[in-house]
Amino acid sequence: MMEGINAKYVSQKISKTRWRPVSSSSLQQPDIFATGSWDNEDNKISIWSIGENGISGLDDEFEGDPQLVCEHKHNGDVLDLQFLDQDRIVTASSTGAVIIFRHHHNSQTLSVSQLWERAHHYPCDNAPCTGIVCNSPEIVTVGEDGRIILFRADQEGVLRTIENADSSTIHDVTFLRTTEILTVNSIGQLKIWDFRQQGNEPSQILSLTGDRVPLHCVDRHPNQQHIVATGGQDGMLCIWDVRQGNMPFSLMEAHSAEMWEVHFHPSNPDHLFSCSEDGSLLHWETSSNSDTPSFLQGGRNTSIVSRSAIAPAGGNQSLISSWLTGDSSKGRLETTHMLPSQTLSVNSLDVLGQCLVCGTDGEAIYVNRRVPI
Amino acid sequence: MEEVDVEPTTTPIPGFDSNQKHLGFVWGPGDILVYETIYKASGGSAGGCPFVHEVRKDEDIYSPILRKLFNESHHIFVGLQRIREDLPSKNKKPQFVSISKNYRSVIRACMEELQQVAVYHNDSLGNTLLSLELIWNLCEVLFIDAAPAGSLVLHLLDWVRLHKADVDEKAREVLASESPAEHQAYWDVVISYVLQGRMDEARQVLVKQAALQPAARVMFKLLDNLLMKMPIFNPGETQTLTEFDVKWRHWREEVDHCLQDQSFASNRHLEDICKILVGDEDVLLEYKELLSTWYHFLVTRLLFSHPTVKPTELHYYAQSSMHMFLDTRSVPEPLDSILLAAFEFDIHQVIKDCSIALNNWWFVGHLTDLLDHCKLLQSHNLHFGSNLREFLLLEYASGLFTHHSLWQLAVDYFDHCPEFGRVYLELQIERVPLDTERKALKVIRICEQRQMTEQVRSICKIMAKKALRNNRLGSALSWSIRAKDAAFATLISERFLQDYCAKGTFSDLDLIDNLGPAMLLSDRLTFLGKYREFHRLYGEKRFSDAAKLLLSLMTAKIAPHSFWMTLLTDALPLLEQKEVIFSADQTHELMFCLEELTSGKSQLFTLASLARVKQLFTLH
Numbered sequence: 001m002m003e004g005i006n007a008k009y010v011s012q013k014i015s016k017t018r019w020r021p022v023s024s025s026s027l028q029q030p031d032i033f034a035t036g037s038w039d040n041e042d043n044k045i046s047i048w049s050i051g052e053n054g055i056s057g058l059d060d061e062f063e064g065d066p067q068l069v070c071e072h073k074h075n076g077d078v079l080d081l082q083f084l085d086q087d088r089i090v091t092a093s094s095t096g097a098v099i100i101f102r103h104h105h106n107s108q109t110l111s112v113s114q115l116w117e118r119a120h121h122y123p124c125d126n127a128p129c130t131g132i133v134c135n136s137p138e139i140v141t142v143g144e145d146g147r148i149i150l151f152r153a154d155q156e157g158v159l160r161t162i163e164n165a166d167s168s169t170i171h172d173v174t175f176l177r178t179t180e181i182l183t184v185n186s187i188g189q190l191k192i193w194d195f196r197q198q199g200n201e202p203s204q205i206l207s208l209t210g211d212r213v214p215l216h217c218v219d220r221h222p223n224q225q226h227i228v229a230t231g232g233q234d235g236m237l238c239i240w241d242v243r244q245g246n247m248p249f250s251l252m253e254a255h256s257a258e259m260w261e262v263h264f265h266p267s268n269p270d271h272l273f274s275c276s277e278d279g280s281l282l283h284w285e286t287s288s289n290s291d292t293p294s295f296l297q298g299g300r301n302t303s304i305v306s307r308s309a310i311a312p313a314g315g316n317q318s319l320i321s322s323w324l325t326g327d328s329s330k331g332r333l334e335t336t337h338m339l340p341s342q343t344l345s346v347n348s349l350d351v352l353g354q355c356l357v358c359g360t361d362g363e364a365i366y367v368n369r370r371v372p373i
Numbered sequence: 374m375e376e377v378d379v380e381p382t383t384t385p386i387p388g389f390d391s392n393q394k395h396l397g398f399v400w401g402p403g404d405i406l407v408y409e410t411i412y413k414a415s416g417g418s419a420g421g422c423p424f425v426h427e428v429r430k431d432e433d434i435y436s437p438i439l440r441k442l443f444n445e446s447h448h449i450f451v452g453l454q455r456i457r458e459d460l461p462s463k464n465k466k467p468q469f470v471s472i473s474k475n476y477r478s479v480i481r482a483c484m485e486e487l488q489q490v491a492v493y494h495n496d497s498l499g500n501t502l503l504s505l506e507l508i509w510n511l512c513e514v515l516f517i518d519a520a521p522a523g524s525l526v527l528h529l530l531d532w533v534r535l536h537k538a539d540v541d542e543k544a545r546e547v548l549a550s551e552s553p554a555e556h557q558a559y560w561d562v563v564i565s566y567v568l569q570g571r572m573d574e575a576r577q578v579l580v581k582q583a584a585l586q587p588a589a590r591v592m593f594k595l596l597d598n599l600l601m602k603m604p605i606f607n608p609g610e611t612q613t614l615t616e617f618d619v620k621w622r623h624w625r626e627e628v629d630h631c632l633q634d635q636s637f638a639s640n641r642h643l644e645d646i647c648k649i650l651v652g653d654e655d656v657l658l659e660y661k662e663l664l665s666t667w668y669h670f671l672v673t674r675l676l677f678s679h680p681t682v683k684p685t686e687l688h689y690y691a692q693s694s695m696h697m698f699l700d701t702r703s704v705p706e707p708l709d710s711i712l713l714a715a716f717e718f719d720i721h722q723v724i725k726d727c728s729i730a731l732n733n734w735w736f737v738g739h740l741t742d743l744l745d746h747c748k749l750l751q752s753h754n755l756h757f758g759s760n761l762r763e764f765l766l767l768e769y770a771s772g773l774f775t776h777h778s779l780w781q782l783a784v785d786y787f788d789h790c791p792e793f794g795r796v797y798l799e800l801q802i803e804r805v806p807l808d809t810e811r812k813a814l815k816v817i818r819i820c821e822q823r824q825m826t827e828q829v830r831s832i833c834k835i836m837a838k839k840a841l842r843n844n845r846l847g848s849a850l851s852w853s854i855r856a857k858d859a860a861f862a863t864l865i866s867e868r869f870l871q872d873y874c875a876k877g878t879f880s881d882l883d884l885i886d887n888l889g890p891a892m893l894l895s896d897r898l899t900f901l902g903k904y905r906e907f908h909r910l911y912g913e914k915r916f917s918d919a920a921k922l923l924l925s926l927m928t929a930k931i932a933p934h935s936f937w938m939t940l941l942t943d944a945l946p947l948l949e950q951k952e953v954i955f956s957a958d959q960t961h962e963l964m965f966c967l968e969e970l971t972s973g974k975s976q977l978f979t980l981a982s983l984a985r986v987k988q989l990f991t992l993h
Contacts (some may be wrong), residue, residue, distance in 0.1 A: 012778075038812075205887065212854065259819050343448070363441070
């Protein structure tokens with residue numbers, strides 16, 4: 001299960017790793033990823049390559065070893081990193097800056113293409129920018145100052161700012177639709193914002209009844225726009241249907257410490273990945289006998305169905321995750337640890353195709369090129 | 374006070390003349406801050422100097438390549454601590470040897486990387502790593518693997534071969550040349566192979582020479598035969614040590630015969646080889662350059678004179694080898710005394726000498742820890758209470774803590790120091806600078822996992838205050854909840870209430886409306902939540918519910934006295950409603966509260982409003 005996953009020690013604590021997107025038409029596996037570091041006096045963003053694809057060499061381990069392509073100094077910790085497109089990377093800095101780097105393929109160098117210096121700020125201090133989401137050319141960022149800022153790449157100024165969107169730190173943001181985003185904050189709330197509306201109020205607020213556990217990460221289901229997964233300080237994984245109000249679909253104990261990132265597999269959403277401060281990276285796999293994807297299983301749990309006020313458009317399908325335990329549902333859930341042994345905190349992961357990359361506080365990067373999906 | 378073992382090194386401070394002025398200093402966690410005082414050496418005082426110098430002992434910790442060493446070895450260290458105690462020691466030895474090899478491969482990997490990167494500068498680091506690997510390897514052979522007589526020489530041979538790899542390079546060069554037998558380094562290669570006990574390779578190279586001299590074919594065949602027949606102890610076979618010894622003596626006699634017979638007299642080189650085979654020390658010493666180190670000389674000597682040497686006899690040969698090989702006038706290098714101490718099986722001396730010679734505790738810390746796991750260290754209490762292993766690990770981890778990034782590794786080391794680790798960690802963890810929330814969260818998680826509640830509280834308080842200063846009330850509340858800090862939650866609620874009194878509306882409604890069970894953390898917070906609820910109910914025109922809530926806030930004593938006036942004023946519009954909202958009992962209670970307020974010490978009301986309220990109440 002663990003073949004093809006070795007640690008590469010890189011002399012910097014890795015805060016973020018992201019695959020460079022591959023064009024959806026090609027069937028290629030990704031071969032380039034970017035990393036950002038944190039807690040260094042000189043932080044960096046780096047671009048790595050895992051070598052030629054399609055050459056199934058005898059010495060797979062050696063070939064899979066990431067090689068540094070280029071790097072660039074980064075002012076402040078890299079708190080988030082996203083590819084805007086094939087050439088550009090946006091980073092969120094602990095200084096409150098939002099930076100676009102351009103990767104020049106000819107010279108294999110990185111350079112700063114755009115910089116919004118104190119995008120997130122307090123009146124006197126710096127406020128770290130904590131999360132980014134891109135939908136080229138639009139960029140949305142969130143920060144410890146509770147602001148949501150909308151940028152457009154190549155435009156100097158800020159498109160729109162939602163001031164004081166939150167009285168606590170916003171940790172992560174994701175697009176629900178092209179004009180709608182969802183943020184999670186450190187008092188355990190999910191807030192949906194509609195950019196078509198003026199004003200600084202969210203259109204919807206969701207949270208768990210019970211303890212307000214800070215939420216650190218959120219990811220939207222690739223195909224179902226109303227299904228999101230969140231993870232937070234207590235390491236619990238929650239799946240929500242944002243149309244259904246104040247109750248998550250399911251709550252699962254995942255990790256014994258903060259969950260830093262959660263990702264649905266972009267092309268195979270029955271698979272979910274999460275990583276945590278406790279040093280583990282989990283691969284969640286739901287499976288069912290029927291053809292319909294697990295999230296669209298016909299429900300058995302009548303109590304949830306009766307609570308829903310929305311008649312499902314599809315008619316016979318109510319949207320209940322097969323991850324809901326308790327009944328002899330058609331689905332089952334398997335969890336596997338993806339790292340060979342306990343490490344320091346796994347801060348970030350990314351999965352694309354059959355490739356998984358993650359970075360840890362042990363200053364190591366792990367790449368797995370044969371993720372079973 | 375104990376005597377110092379070596380003279381302390383002097384570090385000159387630039388721009389400072391010790392003859393002129395006195396120096397002041399203060400110790401830091403990993404360094405010393407030094408400054409020039411105003412006091413003259415000769416007495417009296419003069420103007421001061423604006424500079425403060427930071428003197429650091431350990432620069433290595435900042436090398437990016439060494440960082441890999443620290444991280445990888447941390448991983449190995451943690452794995453080692455987790456090996457179960459209850460396994461019988463027979464099963465554990467191979468595990469320990471394997472761990473030792475892991476450590477060594479990490480050192481080697483760093484060394485190789487250093488060689489690739491630094492060709493001109495700072496290869497002193499590469500050399501240091503080379504020596505470290507040499508020492509560690511020897512310790513593995515002698516202490517951890519603890520080879521018995523017979524295997525001991527073989528393991529030592531491996532050790533020497535690993536660290537004298539230039540022979541193969543030279544051999545490649547010679548064999549690749551047009552006429553290998555005439556290459557100037559040809560005989561060097563042959564002799565080096567023989568000195569290292571690599572008879573097969575020696576024979577292969579000798580064949581080239583034999584081909585050139587058909588006339589001397591018999592002689593070459595004879596030597597080839599001798600080389601081939603040399604007995605090598607095989608621990609796997611059923612042959613005992615005694616049997617091997619007998620065989621070996623027979624062979625040696627045969628070689629001696631050939632020497633006496635002058636069989637190789639016509640070829641000096643072949644004769645030298647023969648003399649080496651019988652362990653002729655004078656001849657061996659002639660080839661000092663090829664041996665290059667006294668320990669190579671030692672091992673070669675043992676191979677050809679005492680292949681069944683027992684571990685306890687090693688030190689005698691080691692000392693004599695060193696004396697024979699080295700120039701008696703030269704001072705032994707630190708490396709030499711360390712290796713000698715190892716051959717003498719004086720583990721403590723090895724550790725002590727390494728500690729002095731190196732400026733970083735990495736090596737001694739990890740090696741001692743491994744040896745301790747092998748139960749090789751006597752429990753040797755130092756003056757300050759902890760044992761040697763713990764002392765070294767504490768020193769190493771404290772050094773790590775001074776690094777802006779590697780402090781996280783240090784935590785695991787402290788965890789495995791049973792006596793003082795926790796105290797050290799408690800003191801150090803509070804000094805980690807907290808620039809971002811994420812870092813603070815990680816530090817708090819470390820403290821929570823170890824039940825360091827004091828540290829959790831103090832860190833949360835720092836973060837909460839910072840948030841409050843920047844008017845991030847939600848963040849501040851989130852930190853107070855984490856620390857279960859009721860006092861701070863009260864403070865935050867006061868801020869909200871002050872804001873309300875000042876502006877007339879609530880800020881951050883998203884927070885107050887969604888407090889949930891966190892509301893119960895502090896009375897003031899509960900009040901805040903309920904008060905907001907009152908406003909909501911009023912806004913929804915649910916007046917009787919609002920009134921009931923308002924009253925309960927006062928009678929249940931949740932509302933602070935300072936706020937009662939505001940509450941009573943809030944009650945006014947309810948009283949002024951056409952329909953009766955407050956029942957007789959409720960009104961009675963309101964009056965009671967009013968009385969309590971007026972008779973009390975609080976002067977937070979004007980006489981006019983007081984009069985109005987009284988009037989309204991009596992009217993009703």
